[in-house]
Amino acid sequence: MERSDAKALTKLLLDLHDNNCRAFASHPLLSKCKKFGERHAPAYGIEIFFTDKNSHALSTQIENMLANPNAGTESPYLLIDLEPANGWIKIFRLVVTELGSLNAEVVFLKAELERNISFGYRYEHPEIFNGPGAEKHAFFHVQPIKRTLVRGRNVDLPGSISWIPTSTPAFFMMASNACEIVLYAVHSACGWECLKSLRVDSYVLRRFLMTGERAASAF
Numbered sequence: 001m002e003r004s005d006a007k008a009l010t011k012l013l014l015d016l017h018d019n020n021c022r023a024f025a026s027h028p029l030l031s032k033c034k035k036f037g038e039r040h041a042p043a044y045g046i047e048i049f050f051t052d053k054n055s056h057a058l059s060t061q062i063e064n065m066l067a068n069p070n071a072g073t074e075s076p077y078l079l080i081d082l083e084p085a086n087g088w089i090k091i092f093r094l095v096v097t098e099l100g101s102l103n104a105e106v107v108f109l110k111a112e113l114e115r116n117i118s119f120g121y122r123y124e125h126p127e128i129f130n131g132p133g134a135e136k137h138a139f140f141h142v143q144p145i146k147r148t149l150v151r152g153r154n155v156d157l158p159g160s161i162s163w164i165p166t167s168t169p170a171f172f173m174m175a176s177n178a179c180e181i182v183l184y185a186v187h188s189a190c191g192w193e194c195l196k197s198l199r200v201d202s203y204v205l206r207r208f209l210m211t212g213e214r215a216a217s218a219f
Contacts, residue, residue, distance in 0.1 A: 014055035049077035116159030
């Protein structure tokens with residue numbers, strides 16, 4: 001990814017994280033979700049949580065990961081959106097495959113009195129592997145997840161739905177690079193409004209900013 005695009009996406013992601021962390025800290029409707037923050041997660045045995053670090057501490061790590069992804073690495077989860085009325089928080093991270101492809105994850109988390117609820121999606125480059133069904137993921141796609149790799153270990157999302165399929169459905173993305181994968185992930189979780197001030201040269205971004213009748217125009 002171009003360094004200029006990496007800088008722009010880093011600012012977008014960390015502005016979302018900082019703003020939502022501030023709003024989350026004082027929101028009474030989301031108080032049960034504090035267990036999904038880095039400070040409280042260990043006490044609840046939760047391994048999927050958003051970082052307490054702010055943009056100053058995270059900026060270099062996120063930008064370098066976007067610009068020069070190293071195989072097998074992962075970013076901390078960022079808190080990118082809140083739905084207080086429904087009790088949901090949304091967290092995001094970057095994940096680099098063993099082949100060096102930069103992908104993204106979005107996880108939706110909710111805490112009720114006696115249980116956690118979650119579901120998630122991974123936004124992926126075309127996968128290259130052998131065996132039956134390989135072609136089903138051989139394109140830019142989004143797929144549901146109920147567990148993910150954390151420091152090399154398979155970890156279930158908190159309160160994930162056991163019966164949900166994860167290899168299908170695989171939704172096609174009209175993406176062509178890692179920058180556009182990140183755009184898809186942010187747009188799906190946060191909407192188009194936060195992308196209005198983003199300055200990257202991307203066909204996907206231009207389409208995302210078309211709304212109403214303009215959104216129905218031909219590709």
